[in-house]
Amino acid sequence: MSQREHKENYLGARGWVWAGRYQMERHLYVLHRVTGLGLLLFGIIHLIITTFFRMGDKDTWESAISVTHNPVLKVGAYLVVVAFVFHALNGLRLILQEFGFGLGRPTPPIYPYTDALRRKRRLAIILIAIIGILAVVFLYDFAAGGG
Amino acid sequence: MRTRFHLIHLVTGVLIAVFLSIHMVRSHLDDILGTDDPTSWESMMSRATDGMWVALYIALLAVALYHALYGLRGIILELTPSARAARVTTWCLIAIGIAAFGWGTYVPIHLLSG
Amino acid sequence: MAERDTKQVTFRIQRYNPEQGGAPRLEEFVVPTSRGMTVLDGLIYVKEDLDSTLAFRASCRMGICGSCGMLINSYPHLACHTQIEEFHSDVLTVKPLPNMPVIKDLVVDLTPLFDHHRSIMPYIVRPDEQEMENPTAEFGQTPQELNDFLQFTYCMKCGICVAACPTSASDKLFLGPEALAQCYRYCADSRDSGQRERLRLVDTDHGAWHCHLAGACSESCPKGLDPALAIQLLKRQLASQALGFRKKQLPSPVVSPPTESKTRIPYPEFSVKAKK
Numbered sequence: 001m002s003q004r005e006h007k008e009n010y011l012g013a014r015g016w017v018w019a020g021r022y023q024m025e026r027h028l029y030v031l032h033r034v035t036g037l038g039l040l041l042f043g044i045i046h047l048i049i050t051t052f053f054r055m056g057d058k059d060t061w062e063s064a065i066s067v068t069h070n071p072v073l074k075v076g077a078y079l080v081v082v083a084f085v086f087h088a089l090n091g092l093r094l095i096l097q098e099f100g101f102g103l104g105r106p107t108p109p110i111y112p113y114t115d116a117l118r119r120k121r122r123l124a125i126i127l128i129a130i131i132g133i134l135a136v137v138f139l140y141d142f143a144a145g146g147g
Numbered sequence: 148m149r150t151r152f153h154l155i156h157l158v159t160g161v162l163i164a165v166f167l168s169i170h171m172v173r174s175h176l177d178d179i180l181g182t183d184d185p186t187s188w189e190s191m192m193s194r195a196t197d198g199m200w201v202a203l204y205i206a207l208l209a210v211a212l213y214h215a216l217y218g219l220r221g222i223i224l225e226l227t228p229s230a231r232a233a234r235v236t237t238w239c240l241i242a243i244g245i246a247a248f249g250w251g252t253y254v255p256i257h258l259l260s261g
Numbered sequence: 262m263a264e265r266d267t268k269q270v271t272f273r274i275q276r277y278n279p280e281q282g283g284a285p286r287l288e289e290f291v292v293p294t295s296r297g298m299t300v301l302d303g304l305i306y307v308k309e310d311l312d313s314t315l316a317f318r319a320s321c322r323m324g325i326c327g328s329c330g331m332l333i334n335s336y337p338h339l340a341c342h343t344q345i346e347e348f349h350s351d352v353l354t355v356k357p358l359p360n361m362p363v364i365k366d367l368v369v370d371l372t373p374l375f376d377h378h379r380s381i382m383p384y385i386v387r388p389d390e391q392e393m394e395n396p397t398a399e400f401g402q403t404p405q406e407l408n409d410f411l412q413f414t415y416c417m418k419c420g421i422c423v424a425a426c427p428t429s430a431s432d433k434l435f436l437g438p439e440a441l442a443q444c445y446r447y448c449a450d451s452r453d454s455g456q457r458e459r460l461r462l463v464d465t466d467h468g469a470w471h472c473h474l475a476g477a478c479s480e481s482c483p484k485g486l487d488p489a490l491a492i493q494l495l496k497r498q499l500a501s502q503a504l505g506f507r508k509k510q511l512p513s514p515v516v517s518p519p520t521e522s523k524t525r526i527p528y529p530e531f532s533v534k535a536k537k
Binding site for chain 1: 277279282285334335336357358359360361362363364369370408409410411412413415425427429430431433473474475476477479480481482484485486487489490491493494496497500
C-alpha cells in the first residue's frame with residue numbers, strides 16, 4: 001500500500017506570535033522576541049547614524065539630530081527605551097530561571113495540577129511592575145522635553 | 148558545544164544591561180538628572196574625546212553585536228533551514244558582525260586621535 | 262439521562278480526508294449535551310449518530326492513555342479531560358493538534374514525537390553491561406533520589422506539549438518539550454550513568470537551548486508533569502558540565518536481595534464475630 005500524503009500542520013513562525021489562551025510567560029516570550037528583533041533593527045540604524053554623521057562637521061550633525069526631534073521619532077525613541085528595559089529585566093529573569101533558580105523543586109503532581117512557573121508567578125508580576133515604574137520615569141523625562 | 152556559546156550569550160546579555168543602562172540614563176534622563184543635552188554637538192564631542200566613554204562604546208558594541216547576532220541566528224535556526232542554509236547564515240552573521248565592529252571601532256578611534 | 266437538561270452545542274470539527282485531498286475544512290455538527298459530558302463524549306455521539314466517517318483517536322476515555330489530544334477552542338487538551346460545560350458556549354471548535362502532520366480529521370501522526378523521544382536514549386544506561394543484560398539483583402535507590410525525577414515519569418506521550426510549544430511550531434528538528442523532559446528524567450535518575458552521552462545529544466543546534474521558557478508546555482500538560490521545569494534543570498546540568506562544576510557521579514550500586522527473610526507478621530483477625 002502506498003504511503004498517503006499527510007497534511008502538514010505546523011504553525012510555523014505564526015506559532016511564535018500566536019499565543020493562544022496561555023498565561024503570562026507565553027506572552028512575555030512573544031514580547032522578548034519582538035523587542036529583541038526591534039532593538040537589533042534600531043541598533044543597526046543607530047550605529048549608521050552616529051558614525052556617518054559624526055564624521056562630518058557641526059552643521060551636518062545638528063541637521064541630522066534636528067530630524068530626530070520630530071514627535072513621531074521621539075515616540076519611537078521612547079519605545080526603544082521601554083523595549084530595552086523590558087528585554088533587560090525579562091532577560092535577567094530568564095537567566096535565573098533557565099538555570100533552575102527561582103523555580104523550586106519537582107513536586108508530585110496532585111490534582112489540581114500546577115507548575116513551577118505558576119507557583120512563582122509573583123516573580124513575573126513584580127518584574128512587570130518594575131518595568132512599568134521605569135517606563136513612567138523615562139516617560140516623564142521625554143514629556144519634559146529631553147531627547 | 149552549543150552550551151559554551153549560549154553561556155557567552157547570557158554573560159554578554161548581563162554586560163549589555165549594565166553598559167546600555169549607563170548609555171540610556173545619560174541619553175534619556177538629562178532633564179531629571181539636570182545634565183546638558185546629550186544630542187548637542189558640544190556634548191557629543193566631549194564624550195568623543197573622553198577615553199572612558201569611547202572605551203564604553205566599543206565594549207558595548209562588541210557585546211551587543213555578539214548578543215544580537217547570536218540571538219538572530221537562534222531565531223533563524225528555529226525556522227528549520229537546511230544544514231547548508233544554516234551554515235551560510237552563520238558565516239554571513241559572523242561577517243556582518245566583524246564588519247560592523249570594524250567600522251564602529253574605526254570611527255571613534257579616528258575621531259579620538261585626530 | 263432523559264430527565265436532565267440538555268443543551269444543543271454546535272461542534273465545529275476540522276475535517277481532512279487524505280484520499281480526497283484539498284484543504285482542511287470545518288464541518289458543523291449539533292450535539293445534545295448534558296451536564297458532565299466531555300468533548301470526547303460529544304465526538305463519540307457525532308461518530309455514532311451523525312457522521313460515521315469522522316476519525317479521531319481515543320482509547321481509555323479517562324486521561325490515562327493520551328490518545329485524544331486535540332486543539333479544543335485553540336487550546337491543546339485531552340478531549341476526555343475537557344467538559345463541554347466549562348466553555349459556557351454554544352459553539353465548540355475542535356481541531357487536530359498543531360505542529361504534527363495530520364493523517365485524517367483529528368488524527369495526527371505522532372511519529373516525529375516518538376523519533377525525538379527515541380533519539381535521547383530514554384533508558385537506564387549502566388557501565389556494567391553484563392549486569393544490565395542478566396540482572397542478578399536490583400539497582401538501589403532511596404525514596405529521596407526517586408523524588409528528584411518522579412514527577413517527570415508520568416509522561417504518556419500525548420503530544421500536547423509539542424502542540425503548545427512555540428519553538429516546535431516552526432522548528433521540525435527541535436527535540437520538543439517531551440523528549441527534553443524525558444532526557445532530564447533519565448539524567449536525574451541515580452541508577453543511570455549515561456548522562457554525559459545524553460547531554461551531548463541535547464547540546465545541539467536544535468536542542469535544549471532552543472527552549473525559551475514560554476511555559477506553555479507545563480501549562481497545558483494534562484498530567485501535571487511540568488516539562489518546562491525539567492528542561493530548565495536539564496539546562497542547569499548542561500551549564501554546570503560545561504563550566505566543570507559537575508561532580509563525577511557513579512550510578513547507584515547493585516543491591517543484593519536480603520538473605521534472611523523477616524518473620525511474617527500474622528494477619529490480624531478481621532472476621533466478623535457472631536454476636537453472643
